[in-house]
Amino acid sequence: MNIRVSKKAVMDFLDNPEYLFLDFDGVLNTGKYQTELKMAGKATSDQFGPLFDPAAVDAFKILTDRYPQMKIVIISSWRFLHTPEKLREMWQARALPGKIYTVLPTDSLTNDRAEEIADFLRTHKRPADYLIIDDEDVFTPAQSAHCIITNPFHGLTPELLLTGKGPC
Numbered sequence: 183m184n185i186r187v188s189k190k191a192v193m194d195f196l197d198n199p200e201y202l203f204l205d206f207d208g209v210l211n212t213g214k215y216q217t218e219l220k221m222a223g224k225a226t227s228d229q230f231g232p233l234f235d236p237a238a239v240d241a242f243k244i245l246t247d248r249y250p251q252m253k254i255v256i257i258s259s260w261r262f263l264h265t266p267e268k269l270r271e272m273w274q275a276r277a278l279p280g281k282i283y284t285v286l287p288t289d290s291l292t293n294d295r296a297e298e299i300a301d302f303l304r305t306h307k308r309p310a311d312y313l314i315i316d317d318e319d320v321f322t323p324a325q326s327a328h329c330i331i332t333n334p335f336h337g338l339t340p341e342l343l344l345t346g347k348g349p350c
Contacts, residue, residue, distance in 0.1 A: 199252050201283070201312040202245070203299055206258035208317025208334030210234040210242060215337075230272040231260060238337035239278060245313075245343060246280035253283035255302065257295050257316070261285045296321045 204210075215235035219226045227233055246252065256269055264272070266285040273282050286298050299314065300322070314325060317334040332338055 199249055199311045199313050201255050201303075201306075202249075202252045202280075203255050203257045203286075203295075203302075203312065203314040203316075205316040205318070206234070206256075206260050207232075209315050209332050209338050210238045212238055212337035213335035228275075230264065230268070230275070234276065234278070235337055237339070241338040241340045241343055243279040244340055250280075252280070252313075254280050255283055256285040257299065257314075262288050294320075296325055299325060 211232045212235040215237070216226050216232060219233065225233070246254075256266075260269065266282070269285055270282050272278075286295075286302060295316070295318075303312070312328050314321060314329045315332065315338060316329065317332045317337070319326075319329070319331045321329050330338075330342065332342065
């Protein structure tokens, strides 16, 4: 699987992103870390779900440190399992960087992330800059200019953020 980033490097093409649309599985919850935990005989989850890869969280921290004003919008399927309050509780309990601004509603008739993000942006008067991080390439051509598509085994990596290239 290839990792695609729409421009050379995230850190180069973002001016002042207002929103970050964030998926969990394949981004922060990686196949690599889950395999490492299983091989070591360690717990792979907590009361919230699968544990996040510390390396992916460190990469995410690079982004939140660079853009502290960026509002994190959760687009993960975890929103169907947990209330927004529970996701915020997880965020705090796991000491994740940044702060959840909101969680996309779960009452969409289409369950189509691209459409849900477009609706969110229309409702919020479409910001000039935003970023989507997901392991699935399900976005519109216009949204693709704002996407980082990760390899679900490796998730978000510093190399991907800094160079636009990461492990395949």
